Amino acid sequence: MSKKTLTTAFPELSLINFTYAAVSLTLVYLTVNITGGPASNFKIIMLVPVVLCALNCGFHPTLFVAGISGGIILAQDSLAHMDAAIIQQDLALIFATAITGWILARTTHLAKETTQSLAREKQNLLTVLDHLPMAIALLDRDNRTCYYNKQMAKLTGYPAADDNLLLTVLTRTLQMNIPSETICERISQGLPVDTKGWVLVNGKTIHICGKFCPIECDPGNQSTLVLIKDVTPEIQLEEVQTHSQQILEVLDLAVIYLESGRVQIFNRAAEKLFNTQASDIKDLSPREIWSHLGFKPEQANVLRGPGVKNLELEVKNKYLLVNKVILHSSTGTINGELFLFNDVTRNKMLEKELNKASTLSAVGEMAAGIAHEIRNPLTSIRGFAQLILEKDDQKTIAEIKPYLDMALGELDRVSKLVTDMLQLAKPKEPVFEKLNWNALCERVLKFATSEAQRLDVTITYAFDPNLSPVYGDAEKLTQVVLNILNNALQACAGGGQVHLKTYYRQNTIHLDITDNGPGIPPDDLEKIFLPFYTTKDDGTGLGLPICNRIISEHQGSINVDSSSSGTTFTICLPALDD
Known part of the structure; x- marks a missing residue:
C-alpha cells in the first residue's frame, strides 16, 4: 500500500507550494542576517510564504485570510520574546504554523461546500418526490407524519407543512378498508399492510390503493413509509369490463x-x-x-x-x-x-309458413273453382249408375254390376276429394269449447281400433292424468288426431307398433304419435304439408295440409321428427288455465 502524504491528501499543497515557501523563508533568513534588523521587521517578512501560497492556490479569499491570520497570531506571540538568532533556528516551526493555518482554512471551506451540496441534493430529492405520480408520506414511531409530498397533501386536503397528521386521520380521510388500529398492530410486528379506499377531491371520487411499509431509517428507530396510488382509471376500466360482460350475458x-x-x-x-x-x-x-x-x-x-x-x-x-x-x-x-x-330459425320457419299459406291460399281458390265445376257432373253420373242398378233386367245388371261398383267407388273418392278441397279452400268456422285432451285422444283410439287390427299394428299409449284442458273445436281436433294416427298405422302395417303420449311442457299440451316404420325421406319431409303432395297411390295429398291448417287455427303447431327407425308427429296446443 502506498504511503499517503500531505500533498496527496491536499492536492493544492503541490511541490511548487513548498518551493515558494522555501524561497520565502530563505528571503527571511537573508534579511535578518544581512540587515540584522529587529524582530519587528520579521513580522512583515514572514507573510511572504503565505502570500505566495495563496497566489499559487488561485488567491482564494478564505485561504488567504486564514493563512495570514494564523501566521500573524503565532508570530506575534513568539516574536515578542525572540531575537533574530532564535528566529533563525525556528524557521521550520514558523513554516509549519503557516501550513497549519492554511489547512484549517481549507477544511472549513470543504465543510461549507459539503453542507451546501447536501442541501442541494435534499432539495432535488424533495422536488422529485413532489413530482412523482404517487402520494408519499413518512411516519415516525408515534405514527405522526414527518414528511408527505404534494400528492399526499392534495389527497388529504392538509397542507404539506402540517407535520402532526396522525395515522388515524390519514386512514379516515382516505376511507381505507382497514382500521388504523389494525394497521398500527401489523406495522409494530414489522409487517407491510396493503389497503384500498377512496376520497372526494373537488367533488370527484378518487379510488386509491395504499401500502404501509415499516422501515428503519436509523438503527432502533422504526418509521413507516406510506405509498398511495390513484387507481381510478383501473377501477373505471374494471367497471367498464364488468358492465360489458353483464351486457354480453343478457344479450x-x-x-x-x-x-x-x-x-x-x-x-x-x-x-x-x-x-x-x-x-x-x-x-x-x-x-x-x-x-x-x-x-x-x-x-x-x-x-x-x-x-x-x-x-x-x-x-x-x-x-x-x-x-x-x-x-x-x-x-x-x-x-x-x-x-x-x-x-333466425323461427323467422325462417315463419317465412316458410307464409309461403306455404300463400300457396295454400292460391290452391284453395283454384280448388274451390274446380270443385264447383265437377260436383254437378259427378252427381249426375252417380244418379245414372244407381238407376241402372235398379233395373229389372237382372242378367244385364249381373254383367255390369262389378263395373258399376268400381265406378261408384271412384265417384265416392272423387267426391271426398272435392269435399276436402272445399274444406281446404273454405273451411268451416271452428266452434271452440273447453276440452279434455286425454278424453278426446281416447275416443280417437276407439275409432282406430278396427283399422289397427286390420293392419296388424299394436297401439300403446301413456296419457298424463294431470294434464290441463285445451280450448278448441272437438270435431276438427278429432279429425286431426285420427288422420295422423291412420298415417302412422299405414306406415308400420304388418306387425308394427304405434305409441301415443300426452304431456305438459312450458304452458303447452303435447301429443306424440310415434310409429316404428321406415321413416320419411328428408326430401319428402319438407313437402308433406304442401297441398296435393303425397307418396300414397290412393292419397289426395290434402290430409296433412288440412290438419296443419286446423292446428294453426288453434294457435298450435305440428312438428315432425323422422329417421330410418320411425317417425314422431307432435301436436302442440296452448294449455288452458283451470
Whole structure:
C-alpha cells in the first residue's frame, strides 16, 4: 500500500507550494542576517510564504485570510520574546504554523461546500418526490407524519407543512378498508399492510390503493413509509369490463370473440345456441372450435375469410345469420375476430309458413273453382249408375254390376276429394269449447281400433292424468288426431307398433304419435304439408295440409321428427288455465 502524504491528501499543497515557501523563508533568513534588523521587521517578512501560497492556490479569499491570520497570531506571540538568532533556528516551526493555518482554512471551506451540496441534493430529492405520480408520506414511531409530498397533501386536503397528521386521520380521510388500529398492530410486528379506499377531491371520487411499509431509517428507530396510488382509471376500466360482460350475458345475440386463435368471449346466448359450455372449447384451435360447434368444413372456411356480413348458414337444423368484425389496435395490427350469431330459425320457419299459406291460399281458390265445376257432373253420373242398378233386367245388371261398383267407388273418392278441397279452400268456422285432451285422444283410439287390427299394428299409449284442458273445436281436433294416427298405422302395417303420449311442457299440451316404420325421406319431409303432395297411390295429398291448417287455427303447431327407425308427429296446443 502506498504511503499517503500531505500533498496527496491536499492536492493544492503541490511541490511548487513548498518551493515558494522555501524561497520565502530563505528571503527571511537573508534579511535578518544581512540587515540584522529587529524582530519587528520579521513580522512583515514572514507573510511572504503565505502570500505566495495563496497566489499559487488561485488567491482564494478564505485561504488567504486564514493563512495570514494564523501566521500573524503565532508570530506575534513568539516574536515578542525572540531575537533574530532564535528566529533563525525556528524557521521550520514558523513554516509549519503557516501550513497549519492554511489547512484549517481549507477544511472549513470543504465543510461549507459539503453542507451546501447536501442541501442541494435534499432539495432535488424533495422536488422529485413532489413530482412523482404517487402520494408519499413518512411516519415516525408515534405514527405522526414527518414528511408527505404534494400528492399526499392534495389527497388529504392538509397542507404539506402540517407535520402532526396522525395515522388515524390519514386512514379516515382516505376511507381505507382497514382500521388504523389494525394497521398500527401489523406495522409494530414489522409487517407491510396493503389497503384500498377512496376520497372526494373537488367533488370527484378518487379510488386509491395504499401500502404501509415499516422501515428503519436509523438503527432502533422504526418509521413507516406510506405509498398511495390513484387507481381510478383501473377501477373505471374494471367497471367498464364488468358492465360489458353483464351486457354480453343478457344479450339474445350469440357472441364469440377469438384472440390469437383462442376463445376469449363465449357468452350465455352462445352456450344456449350451440349447446356447449365455454370451458369445452377454450383450449381448441379455430378449426376445432367450428367443428365442435357443428359447422361444416366449407362453412368454417367461409368464417375464416375477411368478408362475413349477413351470411346465412344452416347449422344443426338451425338457421344462423352471421356477422364478423375484425378488431384492430391503434397501430393497425389485428387484435381479434368478433363473431355475432343471430338465430333466425323461427323467422325462417315463419317465412316458410307464409309461403306455404300463400300457396295454400292460391290452391284453395283454384280448388274451390274446380270443385264447383265437377260436383254437378259427378252427381249426375252417380244418379245414372244407381238407376241402372235398379233395373229389372237382372242378367244385364249381373254383367255390369262389378263395373258399376268400381265406378261408384271412384265417384265416392272423387267426391271426398272435392269435399276436402272445399274444406281446404273454405273451411268451416271452428266452434271452440273447453276440452279434455286425454278424453278426446281416447275416443280417437276407439275409432282406430278396427283399422289397427286390420293392419296388424299394436297401439300403446301413456296419457298424463294431470294434464290441463285445451280450448278448441272437438270435431276438427278429432279429425286431426285420427288422420295422423291412420298415417302412422299405414306406415308400420304388418306387425308394427304405434305409441301415443300426452304431456305438459312450458304452458303447452303435447301429443306424440310415434310409429316404428321406415321413416320419411328428408326430401319428402319438407313437402308433406304442401297441398296435393303425397307418396300414397290412393292419397289426395290434402290430409296433412288440412290438419296443419286446423292446428294453426288453434294457435298450435305440428312438428315432425323422422329417421330410418320411425317417425314422431307432435301436436302442440296452448294449455288452458283451470
